[in-house]
Amino acid sequence: xxxxxxxxxxxxxxxxxxxxxxxxxxxxxxxxxxxxxxxxxxxxxxxxxxxxxxxxxxxxxxxxxxxxxxxxxxxxxxxxxxxxxxxxxxxxxxxxxxxxxxxxxxxxxxxxxxxxxxxxxxxxxxxxxxxxxxxxxxxxxxxxxxxxxxxxxxxxxxxxxxxxxxxxxxxxxxxxxxxxxxxxxxxxxxxxxxxxxxxxxxxxxxxxxxxxxxxxxxxxxxxxxxxxxxxxxxxxxxxxxxxxxxxxxxxxxxxxxxxxxxxxxxxxxxxxxxxxxxxxxxxxxxxxxxxxxxxxxxxxxxxxxxxxxxxxxxxxxxxxxxxxxxxxxxxxxxx
Amino acid sequence: xxxxxxxxxxxxxxxxxxxxxxxxxxxxxxxxxxxxxxxxxxxxxxxxxxxxxxxxxxxxxxxxxxxxxxxxxxxxxxxxxxxxxxxxxxxxxxxxxxxxxxxxxxxxxxxxxxxxxxxxxxxxxxxxxxxxxxxxxxxxxxxxxxxxxxxxxxxxxxxxxxxxxxxxxxxxxxxxxxxxxxxxxxxxxxxxxxxxxxxxxxxxxxxxxxxxxxxxxxxxxxxxxxxxxxxxxxxxxxxxxxxxxxxxxxxxxxxxxxxxxxxxxxxxxxxxxxxxxxxxxxxxxxxxxxxxxxxxxxxxxxxxxxxxxxxxxxxxxxxxxxxxxxxxxxxxxxxxxxxxxxxxxxxxxxxxxxxxxxxxxxx
Numbered sequence: 194x195x196x197x198x199x200x201x202x203x204x205x206x207x208x209x210x211x212x213x214x215x216x217x218x219x220x221x222x223x224x225x226x227x228x229x230x231x232x233x234x235x236x237x238x239x240x241x242x243x244x245x246x247x248x249x250x251x252x253x254x255x256x257x258x259x260x261x262x263x264x265x266x267x268x269x270x271x272x273x274x275x276x277x278x279x280x281x282x283x284x285x286x287x288x289x290x291x292x293x294x295x296x297x298x299x300x301x302x303x304x305x306x307x308x309x310x311x312x313x314x315x316x317x318x319x320x321x322x323x324x325x326x327x328x329x330x331x332x333x334x335x336x337x338x339x340x341x342x343x344x345x346x347x348x349x350x351x352x353x354x355x356x357x358x359x360x361x362x363x364x365x366x367x368x369x370x371x372x373x374x375x376x377x378x379x380x381x382x383x384x385x386x387x388x389x390x391x392x393x394x395x396x397x398x399x400x401x402x403x404x405x406x407x408x409x410x411x412x413x414x415x416x417x418x419x420x421x422x423x424x425x426x427x428x429x430x431x432x433x434x435x436x437x438x439x440x441x442x443x444x445x446x447x448x449x450x451x452x453x454x455x456x457x458x459x460x461x462x463x464x465x466x467x468x469x470x471x472x473x474x475x476x477x478x479x480x481x482x483x484x485x486x487x488x489x490x491x492x493x494x495x496x497x498x499x500x501x502x503x504x505x506x507x508x509x510x511x512x513x514x515x516x517x518x519x520x521x522x523x524x525x526x527x528x
Numbered sequence: 529x530x531x532x533x534x535x536x537x538x539x540x541x542x543x544x545x546x547x548x549x550x551x552x553x554x555x556x557x558x559x560x561x562x563x564x565x566x567x568x569x570x571x572x573x574x575x576x577x578x579x580x581x582x583x584x585x586x587x588x589x590x591x592x593x594x595x596x597x598x599x600x601x602x603x604x605x606x607x608x609x610x611x612x613x614x615x616x617x618x619x620x621x622x623x624x625x626x627x628x629x630x631x632x633x634x635x636x637x638x639x640x641x642x643x644x645x646x647x648x649x650x651x652x653x654x655x656x657x658x659x660x661x662x663x664x665x666x667x668x669x670x671x672x673x674x675x676x677x678x679x680x681x682x683x684x685x686x687x688x689x690x691x692x693x694x695x696x697x698x699x700x701x702x703x704x705x706x707x708x709x710x711x712x713x714x715x716x717x718x719x720x721x722x723x724x725x726x727x728x729x730x731x732x733x734x735x736x737x738x739x740x741x742x743x744x745x746x747x748x749x750x751x752x753x754x755x756x757x758x759x760x761x762x763x764x765x766x767x768x769x770x771x772x773x774x775x776x777x778x779x780x781x782x783x784x785x786x787x788x789x790x791x792x793x794x795x796x797x798x799x800x801x802x803x804x805x806x807x808x809x810x811x812x813x814x815x816x817x818x819x820x821x822x823x824x825x826x827x828x829x830x831x832x833x834x835x836x837x838x839x840x841x842x843x844x845x846x847x848x849x850x851x852x853x854x855x856x857x858x859x860x861x862x863x864x865x866x867x868x869x870x871x872x873x874x875x876x877x878x879x880x881x882x883x884x885x886x887x888x889x890x891x
Contacts (some may be wrong), residue, residue, distance in 0.1 A: 252651040377644060401645075437538060446529045452565075453876055510541040510750045512573020517529075520865040521622060 198293040216299050217319060224275035225282070225317040227347070233317035235282060237498030239316035239341045243278035244268060254297070254331050256375050258387030259462075261334055265310040266316075267391045267462060268413070269338040275409040275465055277348035277400065278313060278340030286320040288333040301332065312391035314338070329341040346400055351437040352407035357468040358438035362395060362481055364416055364491040366445045366459030373459075374448055381451075383444040390463035392397035395486045399467060402480035408468035411413070411461070415519045417493075418457040420466055421504045423520040432504045434516065435493035457506075459517045468496065531777070535749030544754035549579045551758065552765035557583050557713055558757070561703060561847055562720030563590030564748055570886035572750040582761060585712075585849035586882070590721050591667040592619045592875035595695050595835045596836040599666070600625030602825075602874035603693060606662050607638040607654025609828055613656060614640040615649045616664040617671075618665065620876040622865075624838075630763040639691040645672075646678040646692075653682070653690040662824045665694040667769055672696040672813055676794035679815065679822045691824035694814060697800055699723050700731045702810035702865060707739045711850060715741040716760045717890050718753070721775045726791075728783030729771050736769040747775040803871065804844030843870035846879050854885040 201208040218226065225233050242430065246390045249265040259267075261399055265285065273280040285305065309316050367388040374381050392411060399406060408428070412420045433459075449456045463486060469477050474492060481487030504516040560566055566586045569575060575584060588594055600620075604627050608613045614630065621631040621642065628824045634640045639659075643649060646663050653661045665675040675692060682690045691786035699720060706712060719732055724745045735741045742763040746756025756774045763770065773779055791813070800812025815823050823834050837844075840864070853872070863869040865884060872878035 377642070381646060443529050446532065450529075450532060453567075459643075496872045508571070508573040508750070509536045509538050510545065510572050510574060510577055510754065511538075512576035514570060517885055 196295050196322055198289050198291060198295060198298065200323050200325065203321060209321065212321065216295070216302050218233050218320070219300045221309075221316040221319070223317065224317045226266060233282065233284070235317065237341075239258050242338045242526060243273050243276045243342050244337070245272040246335065247272060248335040250330070250333050250335060252330055252371065252433060253372070254301070254374050256387055257371055257385060258300055259389035260304055261332060262504045263306040263308050264389050264462060265336045266305050266312065267333040267389050270312045270391045270393055271411040271465075273338050273340035273513070274391075275348070276322075276340070276342070276344045277346040277409070280338055280340040280393050282317045283309065283314050283336050283338040284318040285316055287493040288322045288324060288329050290329045291323055291326045293331055298332070308391060311366040312393055316403060318329065328436055336467040339365050343400065346404055348406060348409050350408050350424050351416065351427040353424050353430050353432075353468040353469070353496050354407060355430060355498050356471055357407055358423070358457050358471050358474045358476040358492045359494040359496070360467045360469055360474065360478060360481070360490060360511050361412070361417065361493050362392070363464055364440045364442045364445065364489040365412075365461060365464065366449060366456035367418065367442060368462040369459035370448045371446045373452070379448070381444075381448055383447070385444045385448065388461055388463035390486055392463060392486060394463055396485050398466070398480050398484045398487070399477055402477050403469060403473040405473060406469050406477065407466055409465055411465045413462060414460050416456070416458040416460055417466060418455075418504065418516050419519050421516065422467065424466075425502045425504050428438070431497045431500045431502070432494055433497055433499065434504065434506045436506050436508045438491060438493050440491055440493075457516055530683040532749065535747070535751040537751060541750055541754055544751065544758055544775070547578045548582070548754065548758050548761060551761045553581055555581050555714050555766065556582070556761060556764055557585055558716050558718060558760060559587045559714045560701065561587040561589040562718075562722065563593065563875065563879070564722065565589070565718055565720065565753065566879055566882050567877055568750070568753060569655040569742055572753070574753055576843070577694055582757070584881040585714065586682065587706070587803065588805060588847040588879040589699065590864075590872065590875050590879070591671070591697070592623055593805065593843065593872045593878050594697060594805065595623070595666050595871065596801055596803045596834055597625045597838070598831065598835045599695050600629065601627045602832055603630060603664055604628070604633050604638070605827060605830065606693060607633060607640060610777045611659045611662070612639070613636065613652065613659050613661050614664065615643045615652060615661055616640060616681040617666070618642045619875055620664055620666065624868050624874070625873040638692075646674045647681070648844070649678060649690055650682055650685070650687060653687050657689065657875070659689060661690045663690070663692050665692040665696055668697055668720075668723050669698050669791070671848060671877050672795065673726060676790040678788065679794050679819050682822065683819065687772060690822065691826040691827050692815070692822050696795070696813040697802065698811050698813065700734070701808050702730075702802060702805060704734065704850060705805060705808050707741060709848065710736065712739060712848060715743060716755050716764045718760060719743045719745040719771070721747045721779060724779045724783070726784050726787045729773055729779065729781050732771050736771055740769045742769045743771045745771070745773045745775045745779050747778060771816045801836075803836050804847040838869045841870040843872045843875065843880075846872055851879040854887070855857060857882070
């Protein structure tokens with residue numbers, strides 16, 4: 194096969210079939226997909242399902258710690274997992290710019306397959322469109338997913354309650370700073386690496402340790418600040434964070450300091466915030482710390498009723514500051 | 529992280545707070561000149577731990593905030609010229625001019641790119657030989673040397689498609705304008721650490737000699753700020769009007785001699801208009817005759833007419849420290865980060881932005 198995607202790869206004919214067979218089927222290969230129907234047909238044996246969709250347009254397409262494909266699988270798997278669901282099936286739709294390297298596409302598809310495999314989900318349907326050069330930036334991917342909602346688990350962003358502690362599973366801002374530094378060729382040396390990962394098995398571990406977890410959310414765009422503000426609003430509670438307890442990698446700390454950014458607002462792709470009644474906190478933490486994605490799990494704050502539905506930070510000097518909903522894009526400062 | 533964690537030490541900051549609360553009980557007005565100080569003070573909740581007699585006033589040291597509206601409008605005019613790419617620091621993107629912001633103009637199709645250093649423009653100019661790159665050169669003594677070096681390098685390398693729309697400003701003359709304002713009563717200044725890193729401490733001596741006002745140079749970590757405030761409040765209470773340096777790990781008395789050499793090589797000192805403060809003598813930088821070919825206004829033959837002011841916006845009085853953002857009738861109502869009326873609401877160092885982002889009705 195030539196190494197470039199052409200418009201004919203999206204025209205539905207011979208080249209499309211060749212691409213589907215030699216790239217997508219080769220890696221996504223599973224019993225449902227292989228039925229080759231116009232829609233995936235699956236048997237279900239549960240009452241309540243979680244259903245979500247997400248589109249991925251990341252630039253750069255390949256970054257330290259992952260690529261757009263890995264991100265597309267993890268993003269949708271995580272949205273299902275943090276809803277208290279076991280992710281089962283994904284669909285994936287590709288919009289590819291004419292001239293995109295087939296080798297790179299194969300690499301993307303391969304990592305999607307590998308990530309799906311690790312997460313125990315099947316990619317059961319898909320679509321490919323090719324657009325003229327300049328109409329998209331390389332490749333865009335949409336994934337949708339369904340999962341089975343666990344019985345006896347009620348995880349909802351309106352459930353945070355006074356007395357809960359806020360747990361994160363590790364360091365904040367790794368993905369966002371990796372992307373920002375690579376995209377803008379900041380030339381920072383060090384080990385900035387995206388945290389992109391499927392969190393479903395970590396969530397399983399947490400639910401197993403405590404079926405009374407009130408809220409779990411993955412802290413993607415807008416960082417922990419955005420997620421906590423949403424939870425504070427829906428649950429109508431105050432969330433008090435401790436600046437001293439925020440886990441940050443040295444590299445992220447350095448890059449955010451230099452650019453004048455706040456790590457609380459920087460995106461993560463493998464981090465979740467969980468609201469757990471204090472009595473169960475240690476049990477959940479212990480379980481998380483035994484999981485490879487929760488080794489650095491820690492408590493960063495607590496729920497109170499002190500100030501209505503606001504998020505604030507107790508600072509290192511003993512002051513307080515508001516952690517507001519992010520607005521606009523994060524732009525680096527002048528000096 | 530080295531040089532950061534030490535300056536965010538919980539125990540030591542508590543001791544400094546305690547000490548600060550026991551120095552003086554007289555009413556003291558301190559202006560922090562620099563926007564990065566304003567942000568850091570809010571970010572670390574430092575106002576919460578100050579003694580009630582110490583009043584912090586935020587000054588005009590935010591480069592985006594003091595750039596007049598006409599500058600943004602002219603940048604948008606430049607962007608519409610044939611084959612122009614605008615290169616800018618990210619901070620400028622959202623600043624509203626009369627014709628809208630660069631961010632909005634980008635959505636309508638102009639080519640504007642965010643850079644992290646003006647030096648990035650040299651590569652951009654080489655990679656785009658058929659385009660003309662215009663760098664929006666704003667900022668104080670902190671960023672001006674980078675503009676100077678970039679122009680000097682471009683000249684050496686015979687780069688002919690790089691231009692600068694300069695609005696660099698010098699801080700001490702603006703401070704002199706403030707201390708001459710009879711409506712303001714400033715007892716001492718927290719001096720801008722980054723600016724001092726370039727120009728040293730001597731340019732502030734006029735504060736002691738001519739106005740009996742002390743100043744303390746300090747850094748941007750919570751312990752830097754608390755230490756700076758301790759020293760400053762002590763000086764004020766002893767009526768000791770000297771300029772002290774509490775940021776010795778970065779700032780030398782004589783400043784950064786190399787950076788100053790580049791500034792002198794490329795620029796002349798000229799009168800300059802500050803948004804909200806008006807025209808201040810000898811407070812701006814403009815390319816000298818040797819580098820004037822890099823001047824975007826001259827190259828594109830633009831007759832730059834200066835103007836400023838949105839109806840109702842109190843940025844001017846806020847920049848002078850006469851009122852607080854919360855006193856402005858537009859604050860949080862008509863003027864928000866999503867729909868800013870004045871640049872103080874969008875700049876990452878703007879006083880209104882700091883209040884909006886961090887000021888909690890949470891105490």
